[in-house]
Amino acid sequence: METIVFSLLNGVIYGLLLFMLSSGLTLIFSMMGVLNFAHASFYMLGAYFAYSIMGVTNFWIALILAPVLVGLVGAAVEKWGLRNVHAHGHVAELLFTFGLAYLIDEMVKIVWGRSSVDYRVPEVLDFPLFELFGAEYPAYRVFILMVSVGMLVALWFILNRTRAGLIIRAALTHPHMVGHLGHNVPRIFMLVFGAGCALAGLAGVIGGNYLVTDPAMAVQMGPIVFVVVVVGGLGSLTGAFLAAMLLGLMQTFAVGVDASFADLFGWLGLTATSELGGITIASLAPMIPFLMLVLILMIRPRGLMGDREL
């Protein structure tokens, strides 16, 4: 019971973080067809910017300022980089962002060093909020939960209830028509790219101190973000949300399960001393996202809720 409740809570938080990271990528990918390899690098930038800003001022200013800065960097990348590559096709765009990820990684290493930085949870939020089954639950995780839900509601409101959201949704499926109606589609692309990067930056700000802030965080997170987008389906934020929650919960639960292959398949004669039998479910947790990715692409290429195939 205890494990289940904690896994549920942590899984939801991890899932929400994943969703925040991948919502921007889903928008970018559906609208521009660009699978942004550097998306997780913007997440990393968010964490590092917040760390630096926090050194000068405090966490709350960092919470606002860091995502804005990341968004500006993203918009600049779109305007002066990606847009020029667009003419060479999607593979060139993908490769451009692949190179960009390399570049941001190296720049982060130069500016902030190769080891992890001491980006901490602000003291105001660094206390146990409540006690559950004799274990304390940190307030910061609940703060993450609140920020993520707030972001979710705001994103939903903007996309579904405002004029800007209307245009963005139209540009997701019919960019040419939106252009014919007199909207500046390249500018919309730039804004959406910037906003998507800002969301990734926000995820970095609140996730960087929850997890760890080091130059490897982009490489670790990057492929998982792809999984969320692909499993969720092209053009569907709901799908991305479902996929993120599913992944978050599955990974957290898998880590919590104390069983090995021998326990599961003992009836087939698999012993715990053999190599295959000794593999635990917990050690499989990092593989789950990629298993899902491959299976979804083979069985249901449009993803859970996608409106079209990749």
Place this chain on the structure above:
Amino acid sequence: MSEQAMKSYDDLAPSATDKFRQRVLPFIVMIVLLAAIPLFDPSRTMNSLIAAMGINIVFALSYNMLLGRAGLLSFGHAVYFGLGGYAVLHAMNAIGAGSSGFWAGFPVFMLPVIGFGAGALAGVVIGWPSCKRSGVPFAMISLGVAELVASAGYMFGSIFGGEMGVTSDRMVGPRLFGLSMGPVEDIYWFIAFWTFLGTLGIYAFTRTPLGKMSEATRDNPERVQFVGYNPDRVRYLVFIFAGAFAGLAGGMSAVNYEIFTPESLSLAPSGLVLLMAYIGGIRYFTGPIMGAVLLTYMQSMLSDYSEAWLLYLGLLFIAIVMYAPGGVAGIVYGLLGILRRGGTDGVLARRAKQAAGVALAFTGLVILVEIAVRWSNGYGEVFEPFGLHLGIDTPLSWFLIAGFFAAGFGVLRMAREIEEGHG
């Protein structure tokens, strides 16, 4: 009329001299080059660098069978390289044990054949689910498979040796061509032989009907279906061969280094081979060769000079993607073409101006990066090129950076204005 049409078609076919010049001569040059290298008595470092280049040439060429020829962007090509390498290491250990009949008589020199087979086998198994899709889905599947195989590598210690990897000893088994495989000179002939054979094999593959069909599938899969081929099947077959040649390169690497770790299966080496092929130029057969030579050189030499060599690599890659999609080979052949035509309307002058602009701006960038790296390390080290003292708080350094950038972009703008004036 029809006779005339026939005649003009005949004229289009390459003449025997053209065929010789384009298809045979490069390989003769390669043989001569490979045979000449030992005459210069290369140092130990040079020898190991050449070995790494040979391995990477075959690896990058096999990657280009997918990306350049078949239009399949793979993020998991190192899987086949690694699996081939592991198979060879296990075979080498079996030779070393020398108990069973087959392995006891197997020369280490021929081991890359095992790598070829293992890579092909891995391609057969993994390619089956991957090749049902092309484009971005294919890239994503290859990424997922690479992550899965790499994690499995850490899990099955008896096959992949865990973190430590699998090691072996190459000085076992019967000798071939009188090579004991011990000293670097012997290894040179081993690498040279297999680099040549790998290159020749991959070139021969591009000349087969299957190789031609793979290019057709890249350009227009629908049309391929109309002609009566199954694009999925073509992709699958090409994928198997690409895996096999990657396995061959892995086998060369296994004999050369005598060790493989599960890390060699992961995304990082797959990304590096992508960079090699693309920077070299995926539209040309020789492109990946140039890319492999350049990047291997950068990897071992530039990393001694600068810690930020990966940053320069990333910049080079982005510059190629943005401004020279033909890669290094595209630039080289473009220049050769201009020279052959005699550099009409100042094209050569314009290119030279562009090159000068890029070089100037790049110098500024190098100064900036090198100063930043030393400042970031915090050891109080200072960048001192040509006896200049360039610290982070020296006005001269910022003056130089700004000056080089301004001059570089100024020259580039001038070159562009000339171009627009011509257009």
